[in-house]
Amino acid sequence: MTEPAIYESPTPYEQSRIHAAAIYCSDGRVGEQIDEFLHQGLGLPRYDRVAVPGGPACLAGSLATFQEARAVEDALRFLIRVHDLTQVVLIAHQGCAYYLDSLGVPASSMLTEQRQHLEKAQRAVRRLEDGLEVKAFLALTAGSRIRFEPL
Numbered sequence: 001m002t003e004p005a006i007y008e009s010p011t012p013y014e015q016s017r018i019h020a021a022a023i024y025c026s027d028g029r030v031g032e033q034i035d036e037f038l039h040q041g042l043g044l045p046r047y048d049r050v051a052v053p054g055g056p057a058c059l060a061g062s063l064a065t066f067q068e069a070r071a072v073e074d075a076l077r078f079l080i081r082v083h084d085l086t087q088v089v090l091i092a093h094q095g096c097a098y099y100l101d102s103l104g105v106p107a108s109s110m111l112t113e114q115r116q117h118l119e120k121a122q123r124a125v126r127r128l129e130d131g132l133e134v135k136a137f138l139a140l141t142a143g144s145r146i147r148f149e150p151l
C-alpha cells in the first residue's frame with residue numbers, strides 16, 4: 001500500500017470540548033479498547049488523552065517516578081485550566097511493562113500494587129482541583145478480551 005500525499009480523516013471534527021481527560025498507559029495493545037471503553041462504556045467522546053508509560057502509576061507518590069509525576073501533573077494542570085476539565089479517568093492495565101521494568105514489581109503482585117497505585121493516584125489528582133471528579137479503572141485481560149473493572 002502506498003501512502004497518499006494527503007490523508008483526509010472521514011471522522012467529522014467537532015469543535016466543542018467535553019471537559020474530560022483520561023490518563024492511561026502508552027501500550028498500543030490496549031489503546032483501541034481504552035478508546036472504546038471511554039466512548040461506549042463511559043459516554044465520553046473526544047476526551048483529552050494523557051498517554052504515558054504506566055499511565056497513572058507515576059502519580060502514586062513513589063520517589064522513583066518523581067519526574068514523570070511532575071510532567072503528568074503539569075499536563076493535567078494545563079488541561080484543567082485551558083480545557084476546563086471537570087472529570088478525569090485513570091486506567092491501569094494488567095501486564096503493564098512499566099511495572100515490571102521501571103518499578104521492578106514482580107508479575108505476581110502487580111495487580112495488588114496497581115490497585116493501591118490507582119487509589120493513591122486518584123487522591124493526587126483530586127488534590128489538583130476542587131470538585132474534580134476522578135474515576136479509576138483496572139483493565140484486565142479475560143481471554144482475548146479486555147474488561148474494565150472500577151476501583
Ligand SMILES: [Zn+2]
Nearest residue numbers: 025027096097
Ligand atoms: Zn503499560
